[in-house]
Amino acid sequence: MRVYLDNNATTKVDPIVFKKMEPYFVKMYGNPNSLHQYGSETHPALKEAMDNLYAGLNANDEDDIIITSCATESNNWVLKGIYHDHIHNGDKNHIITTEVEHPAVMATCKFLETLGVEVTYLKVNEKGVIEASAVEDAITDKTALVSVMWANNETGMLFPIKEISEICKKKGVLFHSDAVQAIGKVEVNLKEVDVDFLSFSAHKFHGPKGVGGLYIKESQPLTSLLHGGEHMGGRRSGTLNVAGIVGMGEAMKLAVEYLDFEKSNVKKLRDYLEDELLKIEDTFVVGTKEERTPNTILISVRGIEGEAMLWDLNKAGIAASTGSACASEDLESNPVMEAIGAEADLAHTALRLSLSRFNTKEEIDYTIEVINKAVKRLRAISSTYSYAPSWHKSGL
Ligand SMILES: Cc1ncc(COP(=O)(O)O)c(C=O)c1O
Structure with missing residues (x-):
């Protein structure tokens, strides 16, 4: 897919x-x-x-x-x-x-x-x-x-x-x-x-x-x-x-x-994706759902370089980004994550998922499955991540 x-x-x-x-x-x-x-x-x-x-x-x-x-x-x-x-x-x-x-x-x-x-x-x-x-x-x-x-x-x-x-x-x-x-x-x-x-x-x-x-x-x-x-x-x-x-x-x-469709259907799919991804331990999303455009999620998955995640997603046929496409060829940290005061290692973990009216529930379910698998795989080999319960969830 x-x-x-x-x-x-x-x-x-x-x-x-x-x-x-x-x-x-x-x-x-x-x-x-x-x-x-x-x-x-x-x-x-x-x-x-x-x-x-x-x-x-x-x-x-x-x-x-x-x-x-x-x-x-x-x-x-x-x-x-x-x-x-x-x-x-x-x-x-x-x-x-x-x-x-x-x-x-x-x-x-x-x-x-x-x-x-x-x-x-x-x-x-x-x-x-x-x-x-x-x-x-x-x-x-x-x-x-x-x-x-x-x-x-x-x-x-x-x-x-x-x-x-x-x-x-x-x-x-x-x-x-x-x-x-x-x-x-x-x-x-x-x-x-x-x-x-x-x-x-x-x-x-x-x-x-x-x-x-x-x-x-x-x-x-x-x-x-x-x-x-x-x-x-x-x-x-x-x-x-x-x-x-x-x-x-x-x-x-x-x-x-399509504005109403965007505000209802696209938002519903985005919210579903977000809720499912936030079930993964040590993740956080920048900003609240209601204060954002209905299609966007910027999520940080602790311990996983955004680029590594993109690689896994790309292999599975999923296109996402670590931030602005204009700046994505370098491996710099996400500038907005830096601006909000995220710790240096978190600013490298940004994953941007942005939907449109052409996305389907089936695609989102597949994405959730792929991201969950990628998180397990990448955290297992991550030198910066440990599942130790001492990690504080407040993150930021
Ligand atoms: C907020 C914002 N401004 C400007 C641009 C540049 O748009 P264009 O590709 O039309 O030059 C972009 C593209 O990513 C954008 O997101």
């Missing part, structure tokens, strides 16, 4: 999405900016896709949704754009973010620091989230932007985005949220949560890779990252990825339709 439990890394393209995209590769392949029929025949599908994106985020007509190549681009654009517009020649010099952002935010902030920007990386608590009040305390009259993720990619923990957005409004500071791990898993309603910028990526919600977006509230100015042929109203140049946009629009429509 093959079981895919790495949906926070990327997801399967929904066959409905794929079918919708197909004609735009082989039949209607024109450049939408061309004046001939090949160009214009792409327009209805592009409009439908954009309508789905606006509806999915509950955005206003005055807001911009600009298509990018991925969320890494969207995050880079916001941070570098803010540097250009408000810091470079202005009187601001400060950005606030968290210590558990995805590398697409983290590495960009580190880069901006080399240009003289002051960045505050807010510390997370033992559940891996920040308190909204920490943002308020960190804001100064030099703060140009607050950037806080909607949901964490490793733990699934949801951040207090509504409260943070209210604080930013009150203080007159721009607010960006990386919502890559939230869309399709929890409601992202921009009429209820007032953000200035929001990043997202189609391949995380059963759309294609290579296409993402940046929501920009009420056409807020933001200097372009890609200059060129003035596509997307001059905000982001480059020939439109028609099939990708069509796919992302359809994926967003389905994400909205």
